[in-house]
Amino acid sequence: MKPFGYLRAGSVEEAVRAGADHPGARYLGGGTNLVDLMKLGVEQPPLLIDVGRLPLDRIEERPDGGLRIGALVRNSELAAAAPVRDRYPALSQAVLAGASGQLRNTATTGGNLLQRTRCTYFQDTSKPCNKREPGTGCPAREGAHRDLAVIGHSEHCVATQPSDMAVALAALDATVHLHGPEGEREVPVTEFHRLPGDRPERDTVLRPGELITAIELPPARAAAHSCFRKARDRASFAFALVSVAAVLEVRDGAIQYAALAFGGLAHRPWRARAAEEVLVGAPATQGTFGRAADAELTAARPLPENGFKVPLARNLTVGVLADLAARD
Amino acid sequence: MESTNQPAAADAQATAHRQPPLAYDARSELVLHVNGTPYTLTLDHRTTVLDALREHLGLTGAKKGCDHGQCGACTVLVDGRRANSCLLLAVAQDGRRITTIEGLAHGNDGADGERLHPLQEAFLERDALQCGYCTPGQICSAVGVLTEAADGFPSHVTPYTAASGAPMELTPDEIRERMSGNLCRCGAYPRIVEAVGDARDAGGAES
Numbered sequence: 001m002k003p004f005g006y007l008r009a010g011s012v013e014e015a016v017r018a019g020a021d022h023p024g025a026r027y028l029g030g031g032t033n034l035v036d037l038m039k040l041g042v043e044q045p046p047l048l049i050d051v052g053r054l055p056l057d058r059i060e061e062r063p064d065g066g067l068r069i070g071a072l073v074r075n076s077e078l079a080a081a082a083p084v085r086d087r088y089p090a091l092s093q094a095v096l097a098g099a100s101g102q103l104r105n106t107a108t109t110g111g112n113l114l115q116r117t118r119c120t121y122f123q124d125t126s127k128p129c130n131k132r133e134p135g136t137g138c139p140a141r142e143g144a145h146r147d148l149a150v151i152g153h154s155e156h157c158v159a160t161q162p163s164d165m166a167v168a169l170a171a172l173d174a175t176v177h178l179h180g181p182e183g184e185r186e187v188p189v190t191e192f193h194r195l196p197g198d199r200p201e202r203d204t205v206l207r208p209g210e211l212i213t214a215i216e217l218p219p220a221r222a223a224a225h226s227c228f229r230k231a232r233d234r235a236s237f238a239f240a241l242v243s244v245a246a247v248l249e250v251r252d253g254a255i256q257y258a259a260l261a262f263g264g265l266a267h268r269p270w271r272a273r274a275a276e277e278v279l280v281g282a283p284a285t286q287g288t289f290g291r292a293a294d295a296e297l298t299a300a301r302p303l304p305e306n307g308f309k310v311p312l313a314r315n316l317t318v319g320v321l322a323d324l325a326a327r328d
Numbered sequence: 329m330e331s332t333n334q335p336a337a338a339d340a341q342a343t344a345h346r347q348p349p350l351a352y353d354a355r356s357e358l359v360l361h362v363n364g365t366p367y368t369l370t371l372d373h374r375t376t377v378l379d380a381l382r383e384h385l386g387l388t389g390a391k392k393g394c395d396h397g398q399c400g401a402c403t404v405l406v407d408g409r410r411a412n413s414c415l416l417l418a419v420a421q422d423g424r425r426i427t428t429i430e431g432l433a434h435g436n437d438g439a440d441g442e443r444l445h446p447l448q449e450a451f452l453e454r455d456a457l458q459c460g461y462c463t464p465g466q467i468c469s470a471v472g473v474l475t476e477a478a479d480g481f482p483s484h485v486t487p488y489t490a491a492s493g494a495p496m497e498l499t500p501d502e503i504r505e506r507m508s509g510n511l512c513r514c515g516a517y518p519r520i521v522e523a524v525g526d527a528r529d530a531g532g533a534e535s
Contacts, residue, residue: 005352006373006419028420035376035415037397047352048373050420076409080481085492096484100509103397105409106416227488236484238506311464 001038005047006227012179012213015051019209020181022047027211029072029111032103037116041125042132054107054153056213059083065219071110071177071212074164076101078109088217090245092228094168097230100237110212113166113176113192116203116268117159117297120144130156131200138200141303147241150309152266157200160264160304161193163240167263168228170271171245174217180210189215190261193268195216200267224249224257225324231264231312242309244316249323250284258321260292262313265300273298284325286318293317358422362387364432371418374413378402378413381428384492389429389464393511400510401464403472404428412509429464432471446530447471450523467512468522473498473506477528497530 008013019025025047026034037043054068059081067083078084079095099107121139123128128136131280140148148158166189170287206212220226230243243263249256258279262270275292282288292304293314301308357370362378362385369384378395381387381404390413393401397412404413405427415427433447447467450456457463479497484494485505496502503524504517512520 001374003354004373006356008420008422028417031417031420032397032412032415035417039395048417048420052420076476076481080479080492082492085482089488092482093484095489096482096486099475100397101483101506102403102412102469102509103415104402105406105472150523203334211400227368236505279430 001041002044004038004045006050007047009054012051012054012056014209015049016179016181016209016211018047018049019211022049022094023208025049027051029038029107029108029191030074032099032107033115034213035113036253037123040123042116042123051211055313056110056320062155062216067217068177069109069215069217071108071214073109074150074157075099075104075107075109075112078165087174087220088226090228090247091165091168094164094181094228094230094243094245096194097228097240097243098164109116109215112163113169113189113212113215114204114206115162116140118162119148119159122159122289131159131196131203134199134201137156144305145303147239147264148303148306150306151270151297151300153301154196154198154200155248156198157196157267159196159200159267161203161266161268163269164228164230164240164243164263166193167240167243167269168226168245169217170261170269171226171247171259172217172220174215176212177216178210179213179216180207182207184213185214190269190294191270193217194266199202199247203267221247221249221257223251225327227320229316229320231316242316243311244311244326246320248279248319248321248324253283255279255282255284255288255325258292259322260296260317262296265309265313270296272317274299279321284321289318290314292321333472356417356419356422358423359364360385360418360426363427369418371421373417376414377404377406377418377421377426380418381413381426387428390468391461391464393462393465399462399465400469400512401462401465403468403510405468405472408475410469416427420513427468427471429468432467445471447474447523447527450510450526450530451520454519454523454526456523457512457516462510462512462514466507466512467522469507469510469526470520473503473524474528476506477502498525500525503528 003139026045028048056072059069059139079092085092121129226247228245233240247259260272275296280290345469391401393399397415402414
């Protein structure tokens with residue numbers, strides 16, 4: 001690891017000012033991904049701006065019935081919070097499906113959203129990688145890509161976004177609150193992560209010096225159920241091969257509302273709008289669920305070693321939606 | 329290797345009018361409260377809590393296994409919650425209370441004493457180890473598990489219908505899931521699950 005400076009920010013404004021004044025600096029939250037990447041040499045910031053003690057560690061009720069989650073709420077606290085478990089169970093389940101107990105106690109909400117891909121070429125500085133070092137190429141396309149993207153990828157990058165939490169937030173229509181040198185703004189979580197295109201070095205639409213301050217959830221639909229399900233190589237403590245977050249509202253056998261997002265398939269949480277179009281207004285049957293999954297996954301372009309993800313995503317979708325439909 | 333992951337062009341634009349980067353101090357003074365004793369240290373910012381414990385304070389109970397947060401051998405308690413000490417920069421933990429395996433037993437001096445923690449007793453009683461390398465991390469992690477369950481933290485295997493906020497019952501499935509961040513290459517897992525169950529029955533969270 002290269003030597004670096006350390007600055008503990010006393011306020012959001014101070015942190016953002018320091019971030020703007022020091023190019024290449026990184027904000028330090030829990031550090032569970034950043035410190036690891038620094039050990040690997042993937043990240044070499046000259047300065048860490050520690051935002052870990054800023055007063056952004058609260059979960060607050062919003063007047064409209066939504067929930068505002070401070071960027072520094074620990075993953076374990078987020079998953080355990082009563083309003084999250086009671087009203088947004090998919091979010092609690094997604095957080096609990098990721099990492100280990102130790103990591104969830106340390107990792108923050110904002111940091112979880114900014115996790116870098118676990119593509120092995122990205123993490124290995126002896127290998128080319130367009131995301132880590134633009135223009136050097138993508139060995140994953142011809143190499144080890146079993147865990148990587150099947151949809152929305154480009155010739156430059158086939159990485160997947162690793163956060164389970166982000167998948168649930170995408171299905172729940174969450175908004176990311178940002179504070180930067182130019183002021184504050186909000187970005188829907190579905191537009192926060194980018195597709196790789198020809199700029200795979202940019203994971204998100206975050207501008208230089210911008211800091212995540214909170215995630216906001218709109219009011220939960222009273223008559224809907226939500227859940228998160230993940231398929232992985234081990235029963236615990238493994239990244240997703242495919243995951244699904246779903247919100248479903250059924251009345252008299254017909255689907256009133258549906259929101260669906262996939263993880264493990266793409267460079268960002270994949271909100272399945274085409275599937276949702278098939279679902280809404282249709283009868284809540286296995287046939288509908290399968291047709292909805294197919295409508296979305298027809299755009300998939302799997303690589304030689306990860307074609308299994310497409311039927312896996314379809315089966316997970318049908319299973320999750322059938323379980324949610326059976327809860328009424 | 330000079331590349332970073334920042335959008336370089338946008339970065340340069342945004343900062344072109346600003347001062348060139350300053351030289352940064354690479355070391356800071358900080359205080360870690362370890363097993364009840366405050367230690368003032370001046371450390372290179374790269375020093376993790378694990379390295380501070382092992383190399384600067386002579387506390388070698390926490391082990392360096394993978395050094396990437398994947399094996400759990402370095403697990404300690406920070407302000408009462410378990411964490412991977414290999415991923416914690418010491419400078420960022422300034423002022424925190426850290427409990428290591430050396431601080432779990434109680435004696436007249438409050439640390440490194442004669443009366444073992446119920447989890448240490450249970451691991452001995454159940455012979456829940458072979459080589460012992462992962463054991464300090466397993467035990468510190470299990471201490472965290474008992475507290476988290478008492479505090480109503482759910483897990484991946486907790487039924488969605490379970491009441492939020494209520495203490496969690498630590499079934500063997502719950503123990504296995506909650507301990508999945510601690511690897512044991514000897515494969516002592518069955519005995520580890522039994523030992524944590526014994527400590528649960530003995531009311532280990534209150535000790």
